[in-house]
Amino acid sequence: MVDPYNDFLAEEGKLYPRTKEVSESVNTIQNLKAVVEGARTAGIRIFYVPHHRSEPNDYDSWRHPTPYQLKGKHGQVFAKDSWGGEFHPDFQPRLGDVIIKEHWASSGFANTDLDHQLKMHGVQNIIVVGMLANTCIEATARFGMELGYHVTLVKDATSAFTKEAMHAAHEINGPTYAHAILTTAELLPELKAHALRWQN
Numbered sequence: 575m576v577d578p579y580n581d582f583l584a585e586e587g588k589l590y591p592r593t594k595e596v597s598e599s600v601n602t603i604q605n606l607k608a609v610v611e612g613a614r615t616a617g618i619r620i621f622y623v624p625h626h627r628s629e630p631n632d633y634d635s636w637r638h639p640t641p642y643q644l645k646g647k648h649g650q651v652f653a654k655d656s657w658g659g660e661f662h663p664d665f666q667p668r669l670g671d672v673i674i675k676e677h678w679a680s681s682g683f684a685n686t687d688l689d690h691q692l693k694m695h696g697v698q699n700i701i702v703v704g705m706l707a708n709t710c711i712e713a714t715a716r717f718g719m720e721l722g723y724h725v726t727l728v729k730d731a732t733s734a735f736t737k738e739a740m741h742a743a744h745e746i747n748g749p750t751y752a753h754a755i756l757t758t759a760e761l762l763p764e765l766k767a768h769a770l771r772w773q774n
Contacts, residue, residue, distance in 0.1 A: 708742055720751075
């Protein structure tokens with residue numbers, strides 16, 4: 575679960591207006607809820623992979639901040655100790671979930687403990703959902719493949735700023751690294767089957 579912040583997912587969030595059209599067209603919130611609930615029911619552990627919560631002086635002394643990082647800095651997206659930097663009410667961590675150290679750029683693996691935590695929990699297959707399809711989801715999932723994980727993308731349990739970005743993420747780039755690209759409706763029976771195997 576990558577970056578389930580209010581600024582992304584709540585209607586009052588700073589970035590929601592930019593994702594609104596795509597999010598509503600694919601029912602992002604409802605599908606994220608279904609995937610998370612299906613995973614929990616199947617006994618699959620949820621790993622929260624949060625973006626760095628911004629502070630006013632972030633990147634001031636960095637040699638090479640990206641325009642995207644600077645835009646986030648000036649807009650104080652996911653600001654530390656702010657409502658926008660809190661997890662959306664529908665996606666609050668529960669006992670047994672793992673919260674990964676915050677990532678500074680797009681990949682949830684780079685400079686975090688995600689790989690270590692997955693290995694310590696015996697995870698070999700990852701289902702990557704959350705925000706945004708063509709940035710943090712793609713970077714995290716691609717890095718996961720490079721590290722040897724089996725990667726599943728869920729193309730309607732994410733969103734992007736444009737339809738073109740969604741298309742690129744799932745139809746052009748995704749097939750170059752993901753082992754499976756599914757819809758929520760296609761994934762849920764797989765999770766139920768896993769639950770039956772897990773219970774027996």
